[in-house]
Amino acid sequence: MMWQDNFREWQNDAELDETLKRELVSIKEPSELAERFGGYASFGTGGIRAKLGVGTSRLNFYTIARATSGLADYIQKNNEGELSIVIGYDTRHFSRDFAVLSANILAAHHIKVYLADHVIPTPELSFLVRHFQANNGIMITASHNPAIYNGYKVYDADGGQITLDMANAITAEIKQYDASLLSLPINYQQISDNSIISLNEDIEQLYLEQLQKVSRNKQMITQSGAELNIVYTPLHGTGERLVTLGLASLGFKNVHVVPEQAVKDPDFSTVHFPNPEFPEAFDLARKLGQEQNADILIATDPDADRLGVAIKNSEGHYDLLTGNQMGALMIDYLLRSLSPTERNQYDYQVVKTIVTSDLGANIARKNYCQIRETLTGFKFIGEQIEQIEEAHDQTRYLFGYEESYGYLIEPYVRDKDAIQAAILTAEMALDAKLNHKSLLQRLHELYEEYGYYSEKLLTKTFENSSEADQLELKIAALRQEPPKQIGNLKVKRMEDFENSQSTDAEGHVETIKLPKSNVIKMILDDDSWLAVRPSGTEPKIKVYLSAIGVNELSAEQTLKQLEDFATQQLLS
Structure with a gap:
């Protein structure tokens, strides 16, 4: 018709x-x-x-x-x-x-x-x-x-x-x-x-009982939870009740909710985009944070499945951490929280997506934890959790996450959970504070140990079908003739998830054992990478960049080379 x-x-x-x-x-x-x-x-x-x-x-x-x-x-x-x-x-x-x-x-x-x-x-x-x-x-x-x-x-x-x-x-x-x-x-x-x-709201007590499992050190929170000063914004959404009740039930008593954004406003009138990935979403939280001298700012998106976190730096300002950085910090904390018995008895698994930074994966591997990679989308992480639980062996789920601010600690939920993530983030921040540091300082300690990582997401929204068609042609050309070099780094492997093939620089081909998806990923000699993926829910293309360096400057230089390539070859 x-x-x-x-x-x-x-x-x-x-x-x-x-x-x-x-x-x-x-x-x-x-x-x-x-x-x-x-x-x-x-x-x-x-x-x-x-x-x-x-x-x-x-x-x-x-x-x-x-x-x-x-x-x-x-x-x-x-x-x-x-x-x-x-x-x-x-x-x-x-x-x-x-x-x-x-x-x-x-x-x-x-x-x-x-x-x-x-x-x-x-x-x-x-x-x-x-x-x-x-x-x-x-x-x-x-x-x-x-x-x-x-x-x-x-x-x-x-x-x-x-x-x-x-x-x-x-x-x-x-x-x-x-x-x-x-x-x-x-x-x-x-x-x-x-x-x-x-x-009615009484049903939430069942969830809150399960939420207690997220904490790895209840005694620390009971004794010192009031020492952590938290500002929280639900961005006009659904998260306020469970986040605040969850924090309070464990002993975080110094929590300040941004009053303007506690209003359940369908127009999201205080923010242009109610997305905790965007620094502007934290404007009111930053203001309240300065007034209250808060240690951390946390924000949940309107349906409370994504969590954004900003940490006070040495100059008194708040730095927004990326999803990749928060995921790495969570893996580090969860692994450090395991007892010797747990480490020896179980085979722990971390699940991440193919466009998520490798920092968290490297932390996990160094601590004898297995990595499972999935396609983008938390449904695939949920499938991996189900497989882990159905194995009925020593395999245990530890953590699942994706770069777009989605995390899951305890699998009584099968989707990303910002309420769980808020609880663990507060506990991690308290642990760092009691050790006379911030999560920012802990992150830089991880960089010193594992290398410096710098990531960026580039997006282009299609204004019409002609633009979309042109971009599809560019992606097809990339598949047909992949680059041998990006900047001053050689491409050592190209992964084509649409064709289920991973091809190295010598032409050797291996099969990718994941469902087909319109994603191309190019891995460079130093393990930096670039991935191209059309969005599954919006008329846009996403290009994920991940650079590694021996220090912050070298990581940023590599990132710039990746960005120049993506802009010239795909997005211009």
Whole structure:
């Protein structure tokens, strides 16, 4: 069906939701109508993430009903016995409405629904799926995206984000509803079925009990937790309750929440992007940190699965650490916290993605800990955890992380968990302070021991399909004729995850034993590397750079060479 046909169908529907009808009338540009009605927001391994608004490619009551109807059919066809699902939602526009709509549709399909009656973090949803032994979970969230976005994330019975195979199977069911989209029920104003079980805030006590497992030194916190001065911002999202209760329950009593950003504001009015990866997200936290003389600043994104951390430096300012740096510090602390008995008895495993820095991996290997590498996306880390647990041997999970500020310490959750990460970060900072140093100083000690690492992420957003096509041609050319040298360093190996091949400088080929993915990674002689990956959720390309040097200057020089190559060959 052409976009014009879709548009006329919506335009002529007398029963169209009034809010969407008003928006539809206001759109005059054919190009915008074509974008809105030319297709559907794709359903991938992270579910759907799209702008809110009228149209088949946007998230609205009809497209949510379409996705949920297909998911309900999938659950019924692939499971036996009593069927159940858990639904959570964040602070964004329409999140509660979308959750109630989904609950009503699933209940009508004779699926028991556990529906949160308040906003909850994404990691809590993952935990609740496992706790209730549900078939699936739905989280209505767009994570750290701007306010115009919302999303529909689907979880499997293990509490992890669904795999590609499951996503494809659910997509096939969803597409059955394309022709009947506007006739789907859109009851979102009230819960209409007694098989929908409401979950109030009391349910969070179960999560908080598990959270105690994260701490490696409760006695230290009990005795000295008040000595660490913490400023925390939930960035208008879902993290405040569990983060503050979790910190307080262990003994961190000196916690100051940024009041302006404790407000559950769907417009995220105090930040341009509610993303703790961006220094600007810490502006109000920095101000409060200076007033309170805080040792550390911590921020969680709106659905509280990502954690950002800023540490006071010797000049009294706050330096934002990268996800790679925090992951390395966490690995270091977790390994130092193991008892001699634990080290001797178990084979500990760290799981990281292929675009995450090697610093953490090198720390782990030097301490006799195994590394598992996965594709980008925490669902793959969740799969590795499941494999580790199913082995029933001496193998034990220690830690999983990715460079984009996602960490998981205790696997009672199967997704990245900023609440857990906030607890461990506070404990690490206290441990450092009691040893008369900061986490920044500990990080530089690691650099002295393992080499200096410098990383950077370059991104380019596509303005139109022509730009996307041109970039695909450049990536194809890179595959066909990879460079022999970048700057003054030779390329010793190229890893092509789309073709599952790793080729060294002499032409020897090895098979990459990971699922196929449109990623190219070039490793240089000194183990610095560059990786190219189109985003799976947004119209953009990402280029990851990781440089290694004997000191900070040499690492930065190598990073500059990587950046120049990426800019000239791919992003210009």
